[in-house]
Amino acid sequence: MAHVRTYGTNVKIGNWNEDLRAREDARKAYQQRKERGELAAQKVDFLKENILRPVDLSGTRDGKLHFGDVVMLVNMGGENRKCSAVSINADIYSARKSPSPGIRSPCGISAGLDIQPCTRTAFVITSVDDSPEGSTLCFEQSFALKTTSGFARGLYLTSDLLNFQKCAKKSHLQEVMLDDCSSFLSWWKVVHFNPQERLENEGQPVPANMKVLIIHCKTNQALATLGDQVLWTTYGKEYEVTAHTFLDSHKAERDSNHWILCTSDPGNGLVLFNHPNSAANQNELPLANPDI
Template sequence: MAQRTVFNCNVKVGNWNEELQRKEESKKVYLDKRERGELAAQKIDFLKQNILGTVNLSLTTDGQVHFGDFVMLVNMGGENRECSSVSINAGVNNLIRIPSPGIKSPCGVSAGRGILPCRRTAFIITSVDGSPEGSTLLYDQSFSLTTTRGFARGLYLTSDIKSFQKCAKISRLQEVTLEEEVSFLSWWKVVHFDPQERLEYEGQPVPADVKVVIRHCKTNQALAVMGDHMLWTLYGKEYEVTAHTFLDSHKAEEDKNHWILCNPDPAGSELVPLDQPESACDNKEPTQGNTDGI
């Protein structure tokens, strides 16, 4: 009868010592990363905790938008999409800790369906032509949109002519990103949403909480939200944002290109109700704008 060797569970076979050392090394690396906060879950929690911090939007007393105002870019939605706002689409790869915690460029943007004011959704109306802070933004006047300072780093909303290498991920249209350096690619302007009244309103103050079209100065393409193109982000399922003008049969921009520069109400505690995209001033004759200091 052949002799049979029987092993029990305590017998160590193969490269058991190497396996044991590898497990101990992996555990040590894991504990070191956890101590430094470098685990993926820790980075995500740190990113969300900071970028979703509350921001107070600028209180408008005269119903107009001014340079230096903190606003939200809100689209009222349409047939295949809900109300949404332009948001920073920062991932773990955009997170930096040196010299101070924040996000780095280039960073994507998306249209989130959560329209609460926070570092992720707040943008600053920034002058590019020397207009002083506090002066009124006018229709057809160039300006830039920057994120808040600190963790959001004051990045500029930027776009450029699409190419095979640089375009929106899903729609393949003109891409919109956040960049660190200001340039002509980060210049935008506001025009009246009705093309027939566009010339009449040129040079007039831009009212807050009223439907407008935001155009890119270099390419003349309008900022758009893509209801049929969804992005999976750390913050949920959101719409893609591009720079592309969608025209209807009357040669007017579709609701994909309609935005509201959202400010708080006079009480300063809540956002202006967003169920009325057009204010009473839409039906009034334009008045001579106050251009002092511009």
Template sequence: MAHVRTFNPRVLEGNWVEDLVLEEEALKDFILQKDRGELTVQKEGVLRQNILKPVSLAVSQDGFLHFGDTIMLVNSGGGEHDQRGTCVLSIIVDTSDIASRSQTNSVPHILGPLQVGGSHNVTPCVRNAFIITSVDGTSDGELLRYGQSFALRTTADFAGELFLSSDHRTFLKCAKKSRLQELSLVEEFDFKCWWKVNYFDPQERLENEGYPVQVNSKVLISHCKTNQCLAALGNHILWTLFGKEYELTAHTFLDSHKAEQDNNHWLFFTAHPANQNETLMQLQQDTVITDEQRENQEDTAG
């Protein structure tokens, strides 16, 4: 039976002093968390405001990738069974991954290790922008070549300059859905963060070794330690704060001809020289939409 109060609300009963003190302490704690910006609603606002902030991608004047370039890594989709759509390598983060002011005196930023996923948002932002970083002392501005080791690093400030890392899968450490080799973003840089670009066609791979990597061209991203390629999985879905996304892993998918499948095909996207606010993919999509609208208008007029 529910408790029924038999006294006037102004009548003090039971441990009323203790209840009053607890209410005052709860209010003080709430005000303190609010002043520090540690309330969940505040953290979520800070997260969305910063992680979706637009980023200017690098502009390649010669058509090749360079160390220090800010790029998006895009899988253009495909797949006979999973019908995978276009996705972009992106950070998966929630409010618990933000460093609070009580933890650090610096500006708010995210803490590793973090997951990554394949987002359908192709607009360049902090969440999906990565910097091609040297691992052997190569200077920024130098060409990235096929077979040359490099690292992928998130942008500075809020993104925390984390490195894309992977390692051999174990029973306790593997991708959540597929149970394949896990990808993560870590703060500490080591050999597990080394990657290299391979030419996508195995019959021409040796001939292209050492040549500069072209932007917006199909390539393979191979992990140096495990020799597994970066892959997008259309049949394994992750639920994030930003919606449904594909699981990404390090695993080489081969067809009957021992060639890598489109799960492993990636493109380094940079800004278009003619319109630096959009990537080449966005301009192509805009062109397709414009052509469709023009055909619809012609059909209507006819």
């Protein structure tokens, strides 16, 4: 018996009505999410628009660091690292729009390769011992590092003793993060990077734009960036930041623990890359990341 065609090409078969309604509901839901700014691409744009907003660093009035100064924490790199700066590692799940735009705490940090002063990389030197704003920061003096107000919400750079439940994601060393609570866990101190000169510099003003160690007061571990522990973030490839002292064969801290509290040079950008006496030029290290 020959095959008999029982319907034409314009006949709707199966659960066509349900499929049509499902597609229409999905389109409406997408449009509503788009109007509310809830699409992933919109959240990324919102985050970057706010967290990458330029910030003016403090100028070098007398070549020293002061309470209230806005600085960047820059590591000039080494054998397996490029020049990087301590940065807020916020993603779309860390950002909020209400009740006011900002990042949620606790929030992670990383060492970003984009050495530009912005909300993400700017930190305020904050007193913890009632030192007046504008007074000079001295070696071995306790202080706090706080993000700027506004979108960064003034969070404190914080660390605590290493344990099984709380450690850095990649290296499993002592974790460093941002929290909204000011406590002894957020106290740091600056130490001269040369062990042979620490005693004579104790209590002396800390110079800006020169290599120093940043030590966590509670755990006595130095802030470090790890070139062999790579994080893939919303902002690209970055390094993990931890609190751990790395010593060489002479019992001196390695360059992964060396930091520069960088200020601005009016009209010329960062002092770090423009001043002839800066640590960057003295060490003859690369001044910029060619991949940026």
